[in-house]
Amino acid sequence: MPGTKAPESARREQILTAAYEVAAREGLEGTTILQVAAAAQLSPGLVMFHFKSKRFLLLALLDWLLATTTVLHVGGDIAALASPYDRLIALLRQEMHRLSREPLRIRLTFDYWTAGIRDAEIRARVSAELKRYRDAFQPLARAVLEAEPARFAGVTPEGLAAVSVSFIKGCAVQSMLDPERFDIAQYLAAAEGLMAQFGAPAATH
Incomplete structure (x- = not known):
């Protein structure tokens, strides 16, 4: 209830959780301090005390969204899988399942991406976090290329990591x-089939 004391970190988390609920439903433009305060069961003044303005609140929400x-x-x-390639496929499957289960989270992420077209600060934060995500795939991508050089002839760790992330993000977008008709099993089967063809010799006629 308004006025109830709580540690600052817990209060900020409470406000960010409420902001996520509102922004996922209303979009960034439609989100207001009053709506967030109501969702958090706090006074608008307390929300402003912690975040100063709607912009600072939305930037903090972006950081929270990307971090999670x-x-x-x-x-x-x-x-534990012996084959680096099998580990990569299993990781793709895990991430596709994880992100496709949260369409509202993905929609809000793309709302920020759209806002970043005109907002340099938002664009920089989103781009930096997506780069970190791609970079996290590189050690496994490098292991795959070392284990199966013929399959991935001419492919760099950076390239394989980027393609892997594109599969995951594409799954999330679809x-x-x-959401009602999206078939995750079919998408996974198609992605695995495409991955299996990387580096295969081109057909000749």
């Missing part, structure tokens, strides 16, 4: 655009 979306975790089950 573009994080790559390689679990023990994936790390699940956002048509």
